[in-house]
Amino acid sequence: MTALTATKILELTNSVSGEYCGKLLADFGAQVIKLEDPVNGSPTRRMAPLATAGADPERSGLFAYLNTNKRSVAWDVHTDVGLTTLTQLLQRVDVVITDRPVDGLKSIGLDPDTLATKFPRLVVCSITPFGAESVSEPESGQPLHAEDLNVFHSSGWGFHTPSAAQISRPPLKGAGRFLASYEAGLEAAMCTVSVLFERETSQLGQFIDISTQAVLASRADYVLGQMIAGDMNVSNDRTAYDLHGPADIYACADGFVYIWMSAPAHWEALSKMLGAPAWMEDFPGNWLERDCTPERVAECRQHVGEWLKTQHKAQVAEDAQTLGLILVPVNNPADLLSSPQYQYREFFTELHHPVLGAVDYPTVPYKLSKTPATLKSPAPLLGEHNVVLGELNAEILANGSTAERNT
Structure with a gap:
């Protein structure tokens, strides 16, 4: 029934x-x-x-x-x-x-x-x-x-x-x-x-x-909810909905992945996955929360994007999620049909x-x-x-x- x-x-x-x-x-x-x-x-x-x-x-x-x-x-x-x-x-x-x-x-x-x-x-x-x-x-x-x-x-x-x-x-x-x-x-x-x-x-x-x-x-973006709750200044500026972080869709060797980073734990997970590269030492540990400047975002995206071009989307997604980094593959219909989870x-x-x-x-x-x-x-x-x-x-x-x- x-x-x-x-x-x-x-x-x-x-x-x-x-x-x-x-x-x-x-x-x-x-x-x-x-x-x-x-x-x-x-x-x-x-x-x-x-x-x-x-x-x-x-x-x-x-x-x-x-x-x-x-x-x-x-x-x-x-x-x-x-x-x-x-x-x-x-x-x-x-x-x-x-x-x-x-x-x-x-x-x-x-x-x-x-x-x-x-x-x-x-x-x-x-x-x-x-x-x-x-x-x-x-x-x-x-x-x-x-x-x-x-x-x-x-x-x-x-x-x-x-x-x-x-x-x-x-x-x-x-x-x-x-x-x-x-x-x-x-x-x-x-x-x-x-x-x-x-x-x-x-x-x-x-x-x-x-x-x-x-x-x-x-279903509006949670940014609107933050404005209503008083956690953000109310603004009709379109840029108010920009989270100003390095979250983006990145190209891999065999497709694309999406990364979301907004907390120090995400930054630490990214460092482990990339093998603690030297360029990350110039960023403070809490920069995603307190000092997320356009310059840092651009530099982060450049380095991460270059590294991901050599990776395969399914494997890097599995590795990232094991470390606690929010990274998911952008799936096409064939990927969905062959997904072990599905x-x-x-x-x-x-x-x-x-x-x-x-x-x-x-x-x-x-x-x-x-x-x-x-x-x-x-x-x-x-x-x-x-x-x-x-x-x-x-x-x-x-x-x-x-x-x-x-x-």
Whole structure:
């Protein structure tokens, strides 16, 4: 049994954040029905990387990753029949994941005011760029469009990216393609599980309003926290986020490593690893904390960088960590697949997709001993599980009206 066995979820979302939220819950055993447009399916089905073989809309590696363990029902909810079917589904699920703002939810009865009377036990998790109450586009009822890049910069993160500020360069986009979406999806999944736990006592559902912008702002660099706590002077200068130390990415003989140094213990560990070179004698032992000048940083980076060019990243990382120095390899996909740690933890699971073939999928970065996350099935083909609607009709005929079951 997994952690969310018997939890039924309806996924009404076209976003990476919503699909990632659904994936996290599905991988822990929730029964997730993904309601898709019958013609085109989810927009993520057309997002790269795309397999060179196979027909659309089943070639997307992104969709394959985001939708493991789910079932796909292709159904148009904008028709009278579709809306009726949606209402019937809502009476049989525990959670709805959506990316529509409040005014876009009113037409299908999922706004907070309607929920309390029509679906009192239902949990609705809304994930939008700027919150469910944000202004919608005219007529469509969809949230104002915002890519992850827009949300990333509106949250303030771009202001100190890269963290070692280079005033002559503009702010960057941050790590990965969908940093904002993945963080929001994770936040949404945790909030959903928390509300489901609370419902065991109250017997009442809740409306969860996830703003991707707010989530990313909450992940802001700890420098901001130090300003709020009074440990640093409050400043809107971009250089305030520069830690002014020798931390950096360095080239090795076979790739790159990242080093973080901020304390005397790190300096001592570096000295042991390099064999106590003469150039280090000119630096005071506590210079990283009390006298971290630009000149010393530049000299340190030069010497360390020259030495690392002769080293292999995996071995030097192991040696450094044994000494207590924070040094890690910059891994590529091949490194991750061959990682002894990941292999020991069985981090990757092979699934066979009917179009993409056999692929190794990453699982989750945490393991629960009694209720682990498991990957049992690949992402569904568009409309692969339309039989769910037939099962629903059979249930209605067998049990009569469903309205009473949700009250």
